[in-house]
Amino acid sequence: xxxxxxxxxxxxxxxxxxxxxxxxxxxxxxxxxxxxxxxxxxxxxxxxxxxxxxxxxxxxxxxxxxxxxxxxxxxxxxxxxxxxxxxxxxxxxxxxxxxxxxxxxxxxxxxxxxxxxxxxxxxxxxxxxxxxxxxxxxxxxxxxxxxxxxxxxxxxxxxxxxxxxxxxxxxxxxxxxxxxxxxxxxxxxxxxxxxxxxxxxxxxxxxxxxxxxxxxxxxxxxxxxxxxxxxxxxxxxxxxxxxxxxxxxxxxx
Numbered sequence: 172x173x174x175x176x177x178x179x180x181x182x183x184x185x186x187x188x189x190x191x192x193x194x195x196x197x198x199x200x201x202x203x204x205x206x207x208x209x210x211x212x213x214x215x216x217x218x219x220x221x222x223x224x225x226x227x228x229x230x231x232x233x234x235x236x237x238x239x240x241x242x243x244x245x246x247x248x249x250x251x252x253x254x255x256x257x258x259x260x261x262x263x264x265x266x267x268x269x270x271x272x273x274x275x276x277x278x279x280x281x282x283x284x285x286x287x288x289x290x291x292x293x294x295x296x297x298x299x300x301x302x303x304x305x306x307x308x309x310x311x312x313x314x315x316x317x318x319x320x321x322x323x324x325x326x327x328x329x330x331x332x333x334x335x336x337x338x339x340x341x342x343x344x345x346x347x348x349x350x351x352x353x354x355x356x357x358x359x360x361x362x363x364x365x366x367x368x369x370x371x372x373x374x375x376x377x378x379x380x381x382x383x384x385x386x387x388x389x390x391x392x393x394x395x396x397x398x399x400x401x402x403x404x405x406x407x408x409x410x411x412x413x414x415x416x417x418x419x420x421x422x423x424x
Contacts, residue, residue, distance in 0.1 A: 224277065238250065
């Protein structure tokens, strides 16, 4: 499923005998968006936080609305399974997106669990929703930044390879012109700096592919930007060296 990771609570295979009045008290005292469903998933009650998150303006909008139908096709399977698991006295957690009743995109961390009556029969299903839209959008922005940095890294690497080939050609010409000592000094310095740049880019790329926190991602992207700037500077130095070498007259055998 594309609806992100689902985590089932392994020790939740038990009957819940919470009185309906206690469920209502819990719902209306919580800052999280919460709703109760009947056993087939039709919304019975929703607290103010849930109504605000889903942009509900009247009770008529909720009349007969099945909670499972709120989710897009690619994510509805998780919702259907959560209802099925509630009938088996299991609690389900997953993260998914849906549109509000006004058409706005929202991401929620969801916990869906059963509520049983005194006889042990399923009477309600409790849904707790936490809006994580801002975190999901930030995650998307960071992923886009990583992709852009990796593309820039590939570009610099290709330029370094091209300039390295030209450097080899320039070195050969310099040897013919008996300027090996001076060229080697410049080449050695530039190659050393190239190695430093490539080490920074390589280690940064490895960290990004392994997955890090958003704060570390931002720091790594800053390091990549600095390394890329240094790489461009070294490329310009190489180009200057090649131009100087091309301006020298060819030796006469």
